[in-house]
Amino acid sequence: MMLANTVFAGRLGPEPLAGVAVGGSFYQMFWLFGLGVLMAISPIVAHAYGAGRDEEVGRRFRQGVWLALMLAVPLVAVLACVEPLLRWFGTDARAIPHAAGYVYAMCFGMPAMLVFLAHRYTSEGIGWTRPVIYTAAVGLATNVIGNFVFTLGHLGVPSQGAHGCGIATALANWAMLATMHAYQRRHSVYRRFGLFGRFDLPDRRAIGEILALGIPIAGSVVSEGALFAVAALLMSTLGTVTVAAHQVAISYASLMFMIPLSLHSATTIHVGHQVGRGDVVAGRYAGWSGIAMCGLVMALSSLVILAARGPIVAAYTTDAAVRGLAMWLLLFVAAFQIPDGLQVGTAGALRGFRDAHVPMALNFTAYWIVGFPAAWWFGIRQHFGPSGIWAGLIAGLVTCAMLLLLRYRKVSGMPSRATA
Secondary structure (H helix, E strand, O other): OHHHHHHHHHOOOHHHHHHHHHHHHHHHHHHHHHHHHHHOHHHHHHHHHHOOOHHHHHHHHHHHHHHHHHHHHHHHHHHOOHHHHHHHHOOOOOOHHHHHHHHHHHHOOHHHHHHHHHHHHHHHHOOOOHHHHHHHHHHHHHHHHHHHHHHOOOOOOOOOOHHHHHHHHHHHHHHHHHHHHHHHHHOHHHHHHOOOOOOOOOOHHHHHHHHHHHHHHHHHHHHHHHHHHHHHHHHHOOOHHHHHHHHHHHHHHHHHHHHHHHHHHHHHHHHHHHHHOOOHHHHHHHHHHHHHHHHHHHHHHHHHHHHOHHHHHHOOOOOHHHHHHHHHHHHHHHHHHHHHHHHHHHHHHHHHOOOOHHHHHHHHHHHHHHHHHHHHHHHHHOOOHHHHHHHHHHHHHHHHHHHHHHHHHHHHOOHHHHHO
16 A cells, blocks of 8 residues: 555655655554554464463454554544644655645544454454455555545546545555454354454453553564654655655565565464464474565565666656666665565564563664664765665664574573463
8 A cells, every 4th residue: 555655646746755755654653553562462362262262362352442442542643743743853844745634634544444453463363364365455446546536636536645645545444444344243263252242341451461562562663663764754854856766665665575574474373373382392483484484585575676676666756866766775675675574574473472572672772773873874964865874774674683583592492481
């Protein structure tokens, strides 16, 4: 969907494209927190499923929905402050109206997306991932049609620019929630868990357990996501062409990242099932297998980028200045693909062992003690511009991959701690 938004906004010129880039980065910082918290549902459900506690799966799901609704309130409130915050940061004034319009529209889709994640991570926790691709297809189709109507202006609707991209994405979020909810209500695989069999009020203890694991996971996810978001905001101080080219590069990188991210989820589930059954050794090898697969996929992705930079950029924009800079930035994307794959695969394996607090500290160290200072120093202070900022991102990812691999080696080799 971010790819679709970028491509449609790119057809309108550098300023709407820059608005989608800046607005999307701002939105992502806060959405990732909700995503990370709710991500804890997957390993918790996986452990319950692996141990044969079916009723607990339904109870965890219902409390997850309550938590999603609670998270939506403060997140939407912060997102509504996008315009003054971007001005305070020093974002190019030409991009701010486009970015604000994009975020305001996305606010309407935030509650739907969070509740959808509670549904999704419950389904993933029991190892039933088929509906995820169905809902993704529905969401993408809704987003593309919405962009065609609201962004480009068709079927009698005037073009809404970047705001139209936000409308399309918000509609896609609601469509995904409706699809997933209907699927889980009707499919027989969920009946044994009684997901909708009763109404539960919010349970402080159950929600607290999700938060105890989810907040450290959110800390890890936000540490990485916020680094890339702040990098986009740093780019926004360098002009609309620079931020538009950065958006092309980061959009393609994000698209490729979806593959190891899916393997990350599968690794968390498989490791969680094995550990829930008490077979820590099988969980350990499942984790290493997932990590290796993520690294291999991203190595292939690097080769694709090196071989096809021109066609990739041409699919996003026709602006000559943006295309030239974006082709250069894709070389940096190729350089960080493998460490990016290794770090996300290792994070998934660690979450399968329900290890989150130390990885959060390692992520923060890698991204904010190493990555951000390097990006700011080389990109802004030393005036290397976008190249320096991307070099800082690479430094953060390499450091994170190394630290998490060492952590997984330790955790997976400690059966008593892992089982506990």
